[in-house]
Amino acid sequence: MKAPEGLRGMARWTALPASLGSGVGMALALLHAWLTGAVEATDWDVLLFLVSLALVGSLWLIHLFGLRALRTLAALGEGRLTPTPEYLRAALLQARVFPERCFTFILQNWGVGGVCMALLFVPLADKADWKLGLRIVLTGVSLGPLSALLVYLLVARRARRAVEVIAAQGLTPLEVVAVAPPRRMHIRRRMVLFTAIAVLCPSLFILDASVSRTLRGVDDISKASTPEHKQAAADEASQGGGLAVAGLVTLLVMLTAYLGGTVIAEPLRSITEDATRIAQGDLRPPRVIAAEDEVWATSAAFAQMQAQLGQALVQLRRAGLQISTTTEQLLATSGEQESGADEQASSLNVTSATTEELARSAQQIAGNAESVSAIAETTFAAAQTGQRGAAAFLGAMQRMKEDNQAIADAVVRLNKRVQQIGKVVEFINEIADKSDLLALNAELEGTKAGEVGRGFSLVAAEMRRLAENVIRSTKAIEQLIEEIRDATHAAVMATEAGLKTTEAGTVLAAQVDESLSLILELARQTSHAVRSISLATQQQQTGTDQLAAAMGDILRVTEQNSAATKQMAAANADLASLAKDLKRVVERFHVGAGEEA
Amino acid sequence: MLLCHAGPHRLAFRAHEVASITSPGERAVVSARRAFHAADGASRVLVSAAGGAVGVDALEIEAESHPVLPAPPAAVRASGGSLQGFVLVQGQLWPLVGLVDFERFLRGLGGEEAA
Numbered sequence: 001m002k003a004p005e006g007l008r009g010m011a012r013w014t015a016l017p018a019s020l021g022s023g024v025g026m027a028l029a030l031l032h033a034w035l036t037g038a039v040e041a042t043d044w045d046v047l048l049f050l051v052s053l054a055l056v057g058s059l060w061l062i063h064l065f066g067l068r069a070l071r072t073l074a075a076l077g078e079g080r081l082t083p084t085p086e087y088l089r090a091a092l093l094q095a096r097v098f099p100e101r102c103f104t105f106i107l108q109n110w111g112v113g114g115v116c117m118a119l120l121f122v123p124l125a126d127k128a129d130w131k132l133g134l135r136i137v138l139t140g141v142s143l144g145p146l147s148a149l150l151v152y153l154l155v156a157r158r159a160r161r162a163v164e165v166i167a168a169q170g171l172t173p174l175e176v177v178a179v180a181p182p183r184r185m186h187i188r189r190r191m192v193l194f195t196a197i198a199v200l201c202p203s204l205f206i207l208d209a210s211v212s213r214t215l216r217g218v219d220d221i222s223k224a225s226t227p228e229h230k231q232a233a234a235d236e237a238s239q240g241g242g243l244a245v246a247g248l249v250t251l252l253v254m255l256t257a258y259l260g261g262t263v264i265a266e267p268l269r270s271i272t273e274d275a276t277r278i279a280q281g282d283l284r285p286p287r288v289i290a291a292e293d294e295v296w297a298t299s300a301a302f303a304q305m306q307a308q309l310g311q312a313l314v315q316l317r318r319a320g321l322q323i324s325t326t327t328e329q330l331l332a333t334s335g336e337q338e339s340g341a342d343e344q345a346s347s348l349n350v351t352s353a354t355t356e357e358l359a360r361s362a363q364q365i366a367g368n369a370e371s372v373s374a375i376a377e378t379t380f381a382a383a384q385t386g387q388r389g390a391a392a393f394l395g396a397m398q399r400m401k402e403d404n405q406a407i408a409d410a411v412v413r414l415n416k417r418v419q420q421i422g423k424v425v426e427f428i429n430e431i432a433d434k435s436d437l438l439a440l441n442a443e444l445e446g447t448k449a450g451e452v453g454r455g456f457s458l459v460a461a462e463m464r465r466l467a468e469n470v471i472r473s474t475k476a477i478e479q480l481i482e483e484i485r486d487a488t489h490a491a492v493m494a495t496e497a498g499l500k501t502t503e504a505g506t507v508l509a510a511q512v513d514e515s516l517s518l519i520l521e522l523a524r525q526t527s528h529a530v531r532s533i534s535l536a537t538q539q540q541q542t543g544t545d546q547l548a549a550a551m552g553d554i555l556r557v558t559e560q561n562s563a564a565t566k567q568m569a570a571a572n573a574d575l576a577s578l579a580k581d582l583k584r585v586v587e588r589f590h591v592g593a594g595e596e597a
Numbered sequence: 598m599l600l601c602h603a604g605p606h607r608l609a610f611r612a613h614e615v616a617s618i619t620s621p622g623e624r625a626v627v628s629a630r631r632a633f634h635a636a637d638g639a640s641r642v643l644v645s646a647a648g649g650a651v652g653v654d655a656l657e658i659e660a661e662s663h664p665v666l667p668a669p670p671a672a673v674r675a676s677g678g679s680l681q682g683f684v685l686v687q688g689q690l691w692p693l694v695g696l697v698d699f700e701r702f703l704r705g706l707g708g709e710e711a712a
Contacts, residue, residue, distance in 0.1 A: 433620065440618045440641070443658045444599070447612045457660050 003161050007083065007091075007169065011074035014095065014162045015066030017154030018102050022058050025110065025147035026051060028248060029139050032205070036212050038135060043125035050121055054113050065105050070094050073162065083169045089179045092166045096180045099156040099292075106148035114140020135208060142204035145197040146252060153259035157266070160290035167288040173303040176288050182297030190293065194260055198253045205249045267291035271302050281588045283310055313589050320583040327576040334569035341562035348558050352551040359548050362541040369534035376527040383523040387516040394509040401502040408495035415488040422481045425474050432470035439464030598663065598684065599643065600691055601653035603629035608653065609684055609691035610699075616646045618656070626652040627703040632676075649700035659686055665693055677702030 004010050030051055033039050039047050067074060073091040075081040117140065118133035125132075167176045220233035270289045277284070286306035289299040439460045446457030599610045608629055619642045628637035629651055639652020665682040673680045679698035683690045 437618060437620060437641070440656070440658070443660075444612055444615060444618060447598075447658050447660050454660060457658070461658070 003158070004077075004165075007073065007077040007165060008079075010077050010162050010165055011066065011070040012077075014070060014073070014098065014155065014158045015062070015102075017158060018062045018066060018106060018151050019059050021147045021151030021154060022062060022106060022109065023055065024150065024252070025143045026055050026058075028252065029143055031248070032139060032209070036209055037216065038132060038212055039125070040127040043121075043128055046124045047121060050117055050124070054117055058109055058113060061109065062105070065102075069098050069101050073166070085170060085175070088166055088169055088171050089175075092163055092171065092176060092179055095159045095162040095166060096290075098159050098162075099152050102155045103148045103152040106151045107144050110140050110144025110147060114144065135212070138204060138208055142201045142208070143249075146201040146249070146256065149194065149197050150252070150256050150259070153256060153263050156263050156292065157259075160267070163290040164288050171288075173286040173288050174307055177300040177303060180296075182293075182300045185294050185297065187293040187295065198257060202249045202253050264295065267295050267299055271299060274302065274306065278306070278309070278589075282590050283313060285310065313586060316582070317586045320579055320586050324576065324579040324583060327572055327579050330572040331569065331576060334565060334572050338562065338565045338569055341558060341565050345555065345558045345562055348551065348555045352548065352555055355544065355548045355551045359541065359544040362537065362544045366534065366537040366541050369530065369537045373527070373530045373534050376523065376530040380520070380523040380527050383516060383520040387513065387520050390509060390513040390516045394506065394513055397502060397506040397509045401499065401506060404495055404498045404502050408492060408499060411488050411491040411495055415485065415492065418481055418484045418488060422478065422485075425477045425481060429471060429474035429478070432467045432474060436464055436467035436471060439467055598659045598686070598693075599656050600659050600686060601629065601641075601643070601656040603653050604633060604635045606630075606633050607689065607691045608699075609659075609686070609693040610643060610696050611681075611693070612658070614645060614696040615643050617644045618642070619644055619650075621652055624650055626650045627700060627707060628652045629699075629703065630654075631703050631706050632699075643696055645696045645700065647697055649697050651696060651700050651703065661686075666690075668692070677705060 004013055030048075033047065070091075072081065072087055072094055076083055076087060076091055081087050114137045118136040121136060122128045122130055122133040163176070167173065171179070217233060217236070217238075220236065221230050224230040224233050267289045274284075274287070274289075283306070286303040288303070290296070291299045442460030443457045443464060446453030446455075446460055449456065598612055599615060601608045601610065606629075621639050621642055624642070624644075626639060626642045627650070628639050630636060630638060637652075638654065640654055641656055642650045642652050643656070644650045663684040663686055665684055668680045668682045676692075676694065677698065679694040679702045681693045681695055684693050685691075
């Protein structure tokens with residue numbers, strides 16, 4: 001019967017050899033009974049009836065057992081359950097344990113069936129005794145393990161196929177291993193059991209046949225009355241027809257051994273094929289190689305190894321690619337770093353020289369700062385002197401202002417006096433004018449008097465000249481007074497201007513004094529700042545010296561770094577070569593699509 | 598004889614026609630400058646016996662007698678009859694006018710100018 005491709009009918013297909021094995025055992029038992037003549041001809045009806053009943057009952061029970069033991073697989077095959085991972089795992093577990101359960105069930109079936117057969121047949125048969133019942137039980141005991149073993153081997157191969165089909169529905173090999181971890185290592189015990197069954201069952205069968213035939217021959221010979229009959233009985237006993245069934249049993253044992261070897265060899269062959277393929281560099285995704293006990297452990301470990309190897313190869317390939325890329329980048333970076341280190345060393349040389357120049361400049365600045373500090377001190381002293389001079393100048397301006405005010409007052413008083421003098425002169429002028437007028441009239445009267453008045457006229461004329469002289473003098477005095485008035489006025493104006501100028505000078509002197517105070521304060525601050533600058537410059541000089549020393553150290557470290565970079569570039573080149581070798585090695589393996597993902 | 602000046606011009610009066618000499622401001626005076634069509638002004642005032650007064654700028658008294666030279670009738674008429682002739686004093690000709698007539702003549706000039 002061809003194995004189904006999917007889950008449909010898989011449960012029935014898996015459980016079918018159980019019925020076949022039981023049927024073969026039953027047939028062998030009947031054949032043994034017939035050839036050995038253990039059952040009288042009158043009792044065959046009962047025997048066939050009971051065997052048929054047992055066969056039907058056994059097949060029915062096996063059918064029920066198969067449905068129960070593979071219920072999830074049957075439900076999945078009939079579509080009553082959705083093939084979810086959970087159900088698939090349950091079906092897989094049921095298929096895995098089904099051969100052993102089948103073995104046990106068949107064995108129990110044969111034991112119970114043999115006892116029941118003996119118990120039923122002996123009372124129902126006409127010519128059967130309890131010895132025959134014991135032989136029936138013995139037949140069941142000898143054929144039961146053999147049938148169970150045959151069923152086990154047949155079912156095991158199908159169960160493996162069922163496991164592979166179930167796994168193909170959505171379970172990875174690793175999941176299958178996780179569902180059915182290889183915990184039981186009973187192959188030795190199985191081999192012992194197998195050997196025991198293969199040796200003991202035929203032995204018992206042959207023993208029964210031989211004993212029964214021997215007893216029967218002895219009975220026939222002893223019952224023979226004549227030598228011819230005895231010779232005929234001896235010849236019949238020596239034909240050995242009853243041992244033919246033993247030969248069939250032996251054949252069955254051989255078949256069972258063949259099946260056992262096949263059951264053990266199949267997964268090992270598959271593992272060997274896969275291992276050979278891997279050795280040739282063809283690493284496909286792992287597959288489920290169903291087996292039992294140590295072989296299953298080997299298969300599981302092999303599947304895990306395949307998966308791990310695939311992942312490792314993929315990772316190794318990626319790593320190799322990445323290492324190759326990274327190494328190329330490292331090589332490029334190393335080149336840049338090397339050139340950068342050279343440039344850095346060159347720049348550091350320049351920087352070091354600049355730093356030394358800076359140190360010299362700082363030293364010179366410190367010296368200049370000292371000079372500036374001394375100049376600032378001198379400036380401060382000069383500003384102090386200037387402030388004292390400005391204060392003295394301000395006092396002098398104040399005194400000048402007071403003197404000018406006194407001069408102005410004196411000029412005003414002088415002007416008043418000059419005005420008084422003018423009034424006096426004016427009065428004198430009026431008197432002189434009246435005197436002149438009187439002299440004129442006197443001279444006129446003398447003239448009128450003629451010769452008599454001549455002397456009078458002369459006196460009057462002389463008086464008149466005196467009066468005119470006085471008038472001229474007063475005129476001159478008035479002129480002088482006017483000039484004095486103008487001069488005093490100009491003096492007043494000049495004094496007022498001088499006062500204003502003095503006030504402006506005083507204000508300016510105050511401003512100068514204030515400015516000089518400010519200059520003095522600024523000079524003090526400048527002196528303090530210059531002193532601070534001088535101190536800071538000295539510290540800067542110290543720091544610059546330290547910087548120059550540090551730059552020297554950095555330069556040495558940079559040169560060492562440059563040498564290390566060159567060594568690293570060489571190491572990167574070696575690493576690139578190694579990455580190429582690694583890539584070449586990894587590319588020898590052909591990793592399947594599932595592993596690539 | 599009184600030798601007077603009215604501005605740049607010269608005038609001479611007989612001494613007996615002058616009653617007194619006063620200062621301006623004591624009475625109403627007509628200036629001799631008016632005869633020469635100049636602005637009024639005087640520093641001395643010649644007062645006649647009739648009370649008339651003529652202002653002159655300066656004067657001096659000449660005690661010596663000098664002959665009077667006749668004046669042309671046209672000049673006499675032009676002076677309103679006040680011109681009596683000319684006298685030669687100190688090498689210069691001085692028009693000799695009567696004080697009263699000259700004062701009247703000057704007042705007449707003042708009325709004409711006022712008209």
